[in-house]
Amino acid sequence: MAYIDDCITGTMQLLEAPAEALTQRTYNVHACAFSPAELAREICDQHSNDFAIDYVPDFRQSIADTWPRTMADLAARNDWGWNPVFGTSDIVRTMLDKLEPVYKPTSIAQPSLGASEVPSAAVGH
DSSP: OOOHHHHHHHHHHHHHSOGGGOOSSOOOOOOOOOOHHHHHHHHHHHTOTTOOOOOOOOTTHHHHTTSOSSOOOHHHHHHHOOOOOOOHHHHHHHHHHHHHHHHOOOSSOOOOOOGGGSOGGGGTO
């Protein structure tokens, strides 16, 4: 997992790296890894202890469980200085900061939104 801001920064670093510093043509990048339970725990720590999550793993989860939990990104770190800034807690903090204005209750009654009127940020687009 890597937060989009880290991905953009990393892409720019790679594009601007001197050609003689690059030892390969493609690179893996990695920032953090978390399970749904770890994500829920971080949300509880930062937002609300009564946060609850229910999830049903996809039927293909057993395939994903055979994959490595992290990506080997040592070449990117060595060749062009890949160094992600956002870890799990940073990603959750940013997510909560972005969602708060969308979901924060207001003191002024607002009409309910129809499905076509729900802000795209509220539905994960």
